[in-house]
Amino acid sequence: MKKSSFKSPLTRLATVALFGLLAMGACKSKKKVVEAAPAPAPVEETTPAPAPAAPSADEVAVGKLENYFSTIANASSVQSANSSIQEALSMFSNQNTPVLIVIHEENGIKDYDEPTTIVKYLNYLKDTKKNLNFISDIRLDGSGKITELELRRR
Template sequence: MKRHTCISKNWSILLLLALMVSFSSCNKKLFKKKSKGAEPVATSTAEPNSMNNPVDESEEEPIEPMEEVEETAPTPKKLSKEQQLNNYFGAIANASSTSSANASIAEALDMFSDTDAPVLIVIYHDGSQPSYDEPTTINKYLNYLKDTKNDKAEVEEIIYDESGLIKELVLKK
């Protein structure tokens, strides 16, 4: 009977420790959620009294306000054209309706100098010499994505015109 009591106590202690760990992690998450919207702590920028605290001004460093640890609203990062194109390809291939796919196609085409801009798809790399699939245009390729819902190609190279629009695109499978 003593052995059963000892095992029971060990399990009780183990269970108690597990509960304490889980509650402490929950409190940390809860605290982070509550503190996200909190205002930053104000700091004093008052000058020290020179009579009470004689300090050489050449050694004195300016006091800067404390920075927030977490931002309340993250600033959106500017995506590169390559990332934007990959996002459009995914949006077109995974569109819930034809009209939303067509809207994404129209937005993507605004990045190109011409709707007939050539698109080359690398299907095989043999050293420095790539093998390409049959050339197509960006308009045809985007409609192909809409029809097949297949978004396996990624941007490998972008060639721009003088105005900063895409004039040729190389994709890799």
């Protein structure tokens, strides 16, 4: 008669240990698979993007005025330049609105060129056909008319 090899205590212990290791190994691998699987992302409600902020009155006035400056400087005739000057003047509180041109600034202290008026400045643009300055500061009154203009060299 053949002896069953399973009856030996050492063989039984080795077999049980082998099954135990396999079972533990299988549990660990299942656990890893479960942990590795990402949780489904929650469905987010899409909110519409906020509407862009409306430009301020200052920004609108600067845009229009810069356009007028370019149009006057690049006018093909004196009549078209004069027409553009009249349109631009409608944006100002009066024809003697001061125009200050910053020629130098250091430590917050500004040096200005000789003050002029908007009428003189617009005619200067018409005569020289060069728009060398940009608007750095603008002041408006309660009705949206320009009361002071500060320019800088480009």
